[in-house]
């Protein structure tokens with residue numbers, strides 16, 4: 001990789017083991033990954049192959065048992081607003097309005113009131129929720145809650161957005177709409193995104209690269225560039241060929257683990 005474009009994120013031989021009642025679980029073994037600024041990278045793989053563990057190490061919620069995780073070349077030592085996490089269950093504060101949820105990060109960093117208002121207004125607009133600024137999360141649909149969660153991470157000056165199956169709980173139509181909106185946001189903001197999904201189709205629609213992981217122990221198995229033109233035609237021949245090849249990879253890992 002050229003020194004002109006240092007990776008936002010580097011994983012160097014990252015391993016993670018958990019001890020559960022005297023049993024050692026190797027959730028991740030020798031994970032190596034470089035992500036450069038502006039990439040949209042999806043992680044896919046069978047349940048239990050370590051996708052969330054990898055994401056949580058990048059977020060700083062877990063530390064690696066071996067190897068190192070670096071952001072801009074510096075070791076990740078804990079959570080930091082520059083790495084914002086979006087969860088499937090939204091993770092909003094139910095007692096705060098949409099406005100205060102989005103403004104929570106800047107407010108806790110004691111930004112001036114006027115600046116917080118401008119930031120919040122900007123991001124509420126960006127996710128199309130201006131009319132809902134003063135309502136509470138329980139008054140929103142799932143798709144709207146997820147927009148708030150995304151706006152909250154952006155308002156907190158995230159340089160890298162970590163998304164753990166963010167659209168997994170949504171119906172198919174809302175999911176497609178949010179995928180489109182996320183791509184639009186990504187194109188406008190040039191964010192770096194690391195996105196976990198169970199859906200091969202979602203991974204191909206969204207990403208520049210798909211990282212395929214396999215279980216027992218969790219490993220990075222392949223790193224596949226997705227070079228289809230955007231917007232991507234899910235019914236197109238090239239899309240289908242990629243879908244088949246990724247499905248074959250996933251199934252062959254399943255078969256190996258089951259054998």
Ligand SMILES: Nc1ncnc2c1ncn2[C@@H]1O[C@H](COP(=O)(O)OP(=O)(O)OP(=O)(O)O)[C@@H](O)[C@H]1O
Pocket residue numbers: 018019020025026027045046047048049050051052053054218
């Ligand atoms: N906090 C923890 N304590 C003990 N074991 C854990 C912990 N977190 C994850 N594991 C184990 O590590 C392995 C990888 O889990 P992880 O959640 O990262 O997989 P995943 O690929 O995200 O799975 P899924 O697709 O089902 O969400 C699993 O065997 C899991 O049981």
